[in-house]
Amino acid sequence: MGVSFLSTSTLPSFLPFGSSHNPKTRYQPRYVTICCTKIKTGVTDDEEEQLRWRRRDVLKCIGVTIALESITSSGSLVETANAADLIERRQRSEFQSQIKGTLYTAIKGKPDLVPSILTLALNDALTYDKATKTGGPNGSIRFSSEISRPENKGLSEALNFIEEAKKEIDSYSKGGPISYADLIQYAAQSATKATFLASAIRKCGGNVEKGNLLYTAYGSNGQWGLFDRQFGRADTQEPDPEGRIPIWEKASVQEMKDKFSAVGLGPRQLAVLSAFIGPDQDATETLLASDPDVAPWVQKYQRSRETVSRTDYEVDLITTFTKLSTFGQKINYEAYTYPRAKIDITKLKL
Template identity: 70%
Template sequence: MEAMRVSFLSTTPSLVSLAPLPVPDPSLNPISTSIAAGRSPSRPGAIRCSSKTQSVGVSSQHGFHRRDVLKCIGATLGLELLASSGSWVEMASAADLIQLRQRSEFLSSIKDTLFTAIKGNPDIVPSLLTLALNDIMTYDKATKSGGPNGSIRFSSELSRPENKGLSAAVSLLDEAKKEIDSYSKGGPISYSDLIQYAAQSAVKSTFLAAAIRKCGGNEEKGRTLYAAYGSNGQWGLFDRQFGRSDAEEPDPEGRVPLWEKASLQEMKDKFKGVGFGPRQLAVMSAFLGPDQNATEALLVTDPDVSPWVQKYQRSRETVSQTDYEVDLITTLTKLSCLGQQINYEAYTYPVRKIELSKLKL
């Protein structure tokens, strides 16, 4: 407080220059006349506030407005408080940067593990996509329950008709989880995160495979093509949604259609029920069962969905696939957060402190 008092007093001389200068008048006393003429008075200027007979905020002829003085006091105190809190702000910023780096490094390792697992078993890709979608589609908009919470891992939910054939995908993720947890410094990865990032890796693998095919099967050229024309940078928002919580029990039955047997109207109704329309239904066709071509053959019969299906089919024939890839990434990102409160400090851990006194120099 002593420092703040000194700082405020140091601003006082500058306040005098803010006072309105009176117009020279012979009837004024010499001090006032010298002020008006621009000469320094023989004594320091005094701060005078309005008298009780004047309106609030209006000063006497040679004084300050009260609000001007109060503003200056407030500004000075505010600046002092900001200056004194600088070290705390720097410490908080440093802590945030450390956590961001920890999460980024951990996520990068997770992606490497998943990419390796999928590359060794490419036939599992359709099941991983459907697994992620079915975990998402238990979301109920009315009750804000369900969603991508990893509940599909429970055997009673995995054994439901709509999840038939997905146990191999869960087994692959169980093995990947063991490896990921072995090198995690911030606790085990949640199944809800694992399932969604496995879907991301599966999607990326399909785009990379398409680029390799366009290069005549040359993997090196395909990777170069995808790096140059792909939309990998669009995953930024998806990557930030890292910190989902796992459900402790299976989600209610009857919320997810059996995609390969569902009618077109059932599909539209389900997507509408979670806040999405024909465009999102069309772009997620690869997630709707094991056969994307069969799914799109059904979707194209609907006048609302057909234009989008055709748009994405044309986009997949281009070198960049931009329209299809960007919309797919955007839709999956939105779906993968339904009903979830993301913990942005998940998987972080305290940095070990170094005791300088114990260092041998």
């Protein structure tokens, strides 16, 4: 007893490599007939076994054909997904540009707040605990019970600055309100850029136009690419636990080193972030320069700040700041995106 198969299957017409064809034209299917009726044969058992294997090969071929057809037909879906992804990226990029513009203008009007804004971002981020993977730059510092802690003394005005900026940003956001977690870190980015630009202006004798040209030519603006991609932090709904941030002006260098080590940072990062630490950054840097582990890095960055480009200092600062600004955070890369407005074609004038 033998079995043959009778069914109709669609097999693609495969073109050899290098053949001339239009790549936008779909392959035209060819139809083959496979019999599926029982027939009587006089074959031996061995021959019957061989027939079974041949039938399995035919079925495998059909499976591959179906898979290939599925891949071919899914091309339009992939193109649609890619287009949607590009739209969302553009939406986020445009929103970031608006945020930076708002923050730039606001910080320009209150330059004295720059050190406090930097410390606010650092203290919000350094609540991160590696063991429990809790804390980090999650906006918890906005809660009254946390901003009033001793380590956050003097930062209330910086938080008020964030609140005012948030009201303006939320008023034009099409993708929902910005999180405190994102805004605090972006304010610190803007504050850092403001210090870089101010340094360039000083190097040009106070000439703003020349200072801007100097920073454009030698500045580190392009180093912020990775930081800008980390956009979509979620706000926590409760304060972070107490005791995770040292009282900086009272902390010893060893206590600072221990805190940085606990979150995966070392003497190099401690030195480069000295501008963030405590209410008196000059005093902090002087203290850090007394430690043999930190002193070489303090001296390196002091020398770098005296150069025209300040490359070593600015690049290391941006790299370190980018790292701490994502501690423990799961970035939502769809945050602040929104559905495109649908066009009513019945109202179009042709």
